Amino acid sequence: MGSQVKKKLRIYGDEEDKISSLPDELIHHILSFTDAKEAVQTSVLSNRWKSLWITLPFLNFGEYRYSSPKNNTKFIRHVLSKRNRQSDLFELNFCVYNKGLRRCLIANVVEYAISHNVQSLDFGLLYKHQPFKLSTFNSNSLKKLTLRVRLEEFAMELGCWDLPCLTTLFLKYPDFDLTKGNQISDSWFTCLPSLRDLGLENWDLSISSFSFSIPDLTTLRLSNCILPKMVLDLPSLITLDLHNVNLPYDMSDMISTLISLQNLTISSPFTQDHALNEISSLLVWLPSPFYNMKYIKVPKTYKKSNMSGALRNYLLGGSPRSTIVTTLPQVFHDSIFIFSTIQCIFFVYSFNSWYHYEQMNSSAQPGHLSF
Numbered sequence: 314m315g316s317q318v319k320k321k322l323r324i325y326g327d328e329e330d331k332i333s334s335l336p337d338e339l340i341h342h343i344l345s346f347t348d349a350k351e352a353v354q355t356s357v358l359s360n361r362w363k364s365l366w367i368t369l370p371f372l373n374f375g376e377y378r379y380s381s382p383k384n385n386t387k388f389i390r391h392v393l394s395k396r397n398r399q400s401d402l403f404e405l406n407f408c409v410y411n412k413g414l415r416r417c418l419i420a421n422v423v424e425y426a427i428s429h430n431v432q433s434l435d436f437g438l439l440y441k442h443q444p445f446k447l448s449t450f451n452s453n454s455l456k457k458l459t460l461r462v463r464l465e466e467f468a469m470e471l472g473c474w475d476l477p478c479l480t481t482l483f484l485k486y487p488d489f490d491l492t493k494g495n496q497i498s499d500s501w502f503t504c505l506p507s508l509r510d511l512g513l514e515n516w517d518l519s520i521s522s523f524s525f526s527i528p529d530l531t532t533l534r535l536s537n538c539i540l541p542k543m544v545l546d547l548p549s550l551i552t553l554d555l556h557n558v559n560l561p562y563d564m565s566d567m568i569s570t571l572i573s574l575q576n577l578t579i580s581s582p583f584t585q586d587h588a589l590n591e592i593s594s595l596l597v598w599l600p601s602p603f604y605n606m607k608y609i610k611v612p613k614t615y616k617k618s619n620m621s622g623a624l625r626n627y628l629l630g631g632s633p634r635s636t637i638v639t640t641l642p643q644v645f646h647d648s649i650f651i652f653s654t655i656q657c658i659f660f661v662y663s664f665n666s667w668y669h670y671e672q673m674n675s676s677a678q679p680g681h682l683s684f
């Protein structure tokens with residue numbers, strides 16, 4: 314029986330080598346688009362694949378809605394314990410829906426990532442949970458941090474974190490907890506010396522002492538937020554994205570300070586058109602400060618005719634090449650499509666390889682891997 318299995322493997326081996334002969338870096342990149350469970354399952358393909366996933370610099374732990382907390386806990390611990398301790402972890406995505414995971418396990422996941430020099434961390438718990446301290450995420454290597462969790466309320470005034478290399482930060486206040494005080498402190502950002510890209514979702518900035526004073530910030534994205542009452546002090550801001558934001562009646566002070574703005578996106582309910590047009594009478598006497606403006610993005614349902622001439626001249630008058638668009642140019646669309654195609658072909662092949670391998674070994678070695 315063993316010789317028959319080896320014969321079948323030799324016949325199938327030529328096809329297998331087309332993927333197995335690829336360098337580790339390329340295979341790692343392809344596996345970065347998959348969940349950790351799928352990445353671990355590739356270990357059955359061949360001897361070489363047994364050691365590939367343990368050096369994977371990308372780990373994705375999905376929502377795991379339909380598996381038990383016990384199995385999820387066992388799998389996560391298995392991955393962290395078996396992974397090569399000498400291999401750095403470049404990116405970790407941990408967004409879990411299953412509420413049965415213990416707090417200590419979740420803390421271990423974050424600690425593991427930070428101790429392995431993680432550069433990109435996307436961390437979210439899609440259920441009610443105890444708030445986290447800001448210091449939980451202190452790291453000297455993190456460059457991009459996305460949090461979809463509750464943070465300790467007492468940290469609103471005094472809280473800070475140690476993230477000297479962080480350039481990109483996105484904070485989402487959990488949807489399930491919007492009835493509580495979703496306030497934020499500007500001290501969270503002023504202590505981040507390298508911050509350039511900031512995204513906020515589900516925050517009420519008007520009822521806190523928040524003031525946008527981040528001189529080096531180049532990108533600001535606000536979604537489902539209430540704007541602060543204070544004037545924005547963002548002299549280096551290039552991109553401003555306002556999605557479903559409650560716009561104030563008087564936006565002249567806010568807009569006039571954004572002297573470096575190039576891209577402006579406003580995606581708000583139709584009923585807020587008045588917020589833009591109310592300032593037309595104030596802007597008619599003012600020159601446009603947006604000398605670097607390239608695009609103003611509005612919703613597809615928005616009618617350009619609704620925008621007053623004074624507002625149009627104020628937004629576009631400083632840069633003759635600027636224009637109003639409903640879709641921003643997508644420079645990398647073709648490359649994304651190519652990688653998606655490679656990924657699809659690869660996993661069709663991987664599944665076939667795994668299936669044939671299991672079929673040939675089922676009689677010799679009963680049982681199978683499951684995660």
